[in-house]
Amino acid sequence: MGMTIYMYIATVTWLCLILGYTQRHTPARHVPLVVTGIIGDFLLVGYLQFTRDAVQTAASFTLGPLEMIHIGFSTLALVFYIPTAIHGSKIYRGKEEATTREKHKKFAMLALACRTLGFIFMFSMLK
Numbered sequence: 557m558g559m560t561i562y563m564y565i566a567t568v569t570w571l572c573l574i575l576g577y578t579q580r581h582t583p584a585r586h587v588p589l590v591v592t593g594i595i596g597d598f599l600l601v602g603y604l605q606f607t608r609d610a611v612q613t614a615a616s617f618t619l620g621p622l623e624m625i626h627i628g629f630s631t632l633a634l635v636f637y638i639p640t641a642i643h644g645s646k647i648y649r650g651k652e653e654a655t656t657r658e659k660h661k662k663f664a665m666l667a668l669a670c671r672t673l674g675f676i677f678m679f680s681m682l683k
């Protein structure tokens with residue numbers, strides 16, 4: 557029963573997002589923390605996809621339901637990172653419009669919720 561190196565990395569990137577969330581009113585801390593978490597997640601998924609054909613494995617339905625839930629929520633989190641980052645960078649660059657902050661917050665909370673559920677279900681993959 558052990559965690560792989562990838563599980564440790566996924567734990568660190570998740571902690572960056574949680575810490576970044578707690579620093580959401582201080583851009584000088586919020587932005588570097590969440591950007592580290594998001595880039596880390598993309599690199600991790602990209603690496604796992606490259607080395608293990610994770611998407612093909614997921615799509616072939618050879619995994620158990622808990623593992624499928626893990627992959628589903630983790631993938632959804634990556635999707636929500638994109639609008640979160642687009643709106644966040646507008647706020648950061650002083651280019652925000654009337655609804656930018658509201659949209660940033662909505663996509664960010666969806667991303668964080670999915671990533672947290674994905675994180676919890678990751679532990680179903682412990683061997």
Ligand code: HEM
Nearest residue numbers: 573577580581582583590641644645647648657661664668
């Ligand atoms: C590239 C990624 C991101 C950038 C550039 C970014 C940038 C920003 C900026 C500049 C603010 C305004 C802070 C202020 O002036 O008080 C903000 C607020 C916020 N961010 Fe992000 N952010 C990013 C990702 C995230 C993520 C991943 C989350 C969730 C974990 C998140 C959650 C929030 C929340 C909840 C607020 C407060 C919104 C409000 O109540 O008005 N952000 N972000």
